[in-house]
Amino acid sequence: MPVKLKFWDEQIATKFAGFVPDKGIDGFLGITIDSFEPGQLVASFKVLPEMVTMIGNIHGGCISAFCDHVLGVVLYPAMPKGSWAATTEFKINLLRPVSEGVCTASAEVIAMSRTTAVVRIDVTNKKRLVAAAQGTCLIMGPQS
Numbered sequence: 001m002p003v004k005l006k007f008w009d010e011q012i013a014t015k016f017a018g019f020v021p022d023k024g025i026d027g028f029l030g031i032t033i034d035s036f037e038p039g040q041l042v043a044s045f046k047v048l049p050e051m052v053t054m055i056g057n058i059h060g061g062c063i064s065a066f067c068d069h070v071l072g073v074v075l076y077p078a079m080p081k082g083s084w085a086a087t088t089e090f091k092i093n094l095l096r097p098v099s100e101g102v103c104t105a106s107a108e109v110i111a112m113s114r115t116t117a118v119v120r121i122d123v124t125n126k127k128r129l130v131a132a133a134q135g136t137c138l139i140m141g142p143q144s
Contacts, residue, residue: 003109005078008038013077025065033073039109041074044102047125057097063123064092066105067133071119074107075137078117082142085117090135098125115139 013036021027029051034042045066051058068087075085103125111118116136123131 003039003112005038005109005112007078007080009077009081013037016073016076026069029062029066029069031066031069034104036074036077039074039078039112041070041107042104043070043073043107044104046102047098047100052099057099060092060094063094063098063103063131064133066103067092067121067123067131068135070105070107070121071133071135072137074109074119075112075117075139078109078112079139080142084140085137086140088116088136088138090133092131092133094131096125096128096130098130101126103130110134113139114141 017033017036021031029045031043031045034044047058051062053059068090071087071090072085103123105121105123107119107121109117110120116138118136121133122129
C-alpha cells in the first residue's frame with residue numbers, strides 16, 4: 001500500500017505517461033510509462049536483440065538503470081511544482097537472467113517526507129520476478 005501523499009499533480013503524471021523518449025536512458029532502453037497513480041507507477045521496456053550480450057542475456061546494468069529511472073519518475077507528480085528528485089542510493093537484487101520479452105517495473109513510494117523518499121521496485125519478465133530494488137531519493141524544493 002503506497003504512502004499517503006501530501007501532493008499529487010495529475011497533469012505531471014499524464015505528461016510522463018504520454019511521453020515517448022528519444023534520448024537519455026529512457027530513450028536508449030525505450031522505457032514507457034504504462035500506468036501512473038498516486039505513489040505508484042508501472043513502466044516497461046522491450047528487450048531488443050542489440051541489448052543481449054554474447055552470453056545470451058541483457059546486462060544487469062540495463063535493469064539497474066531501469067530501476068533508477070522509475071525510482072525518480074514515480075516521485076515527480078508527488079512533489080511541489082519545481083522540485084526535483086536525485087537518487088542518493090539504491091540496492092538491487094538481480095534474481096533471474098533476462099534474454100527476451102518485456103521487462104515491467106512496478107514502483108511504489110513506501111515513505112516520503114519533505115526532503116527524502118523511499119521507493120520499492122519489482123521487475124518482472126515473462127511473469128517471473130527478475131529483480132527487486134529499493135532506493136532513496138533526495139527531494140530538492142523549488143529554487144527561487
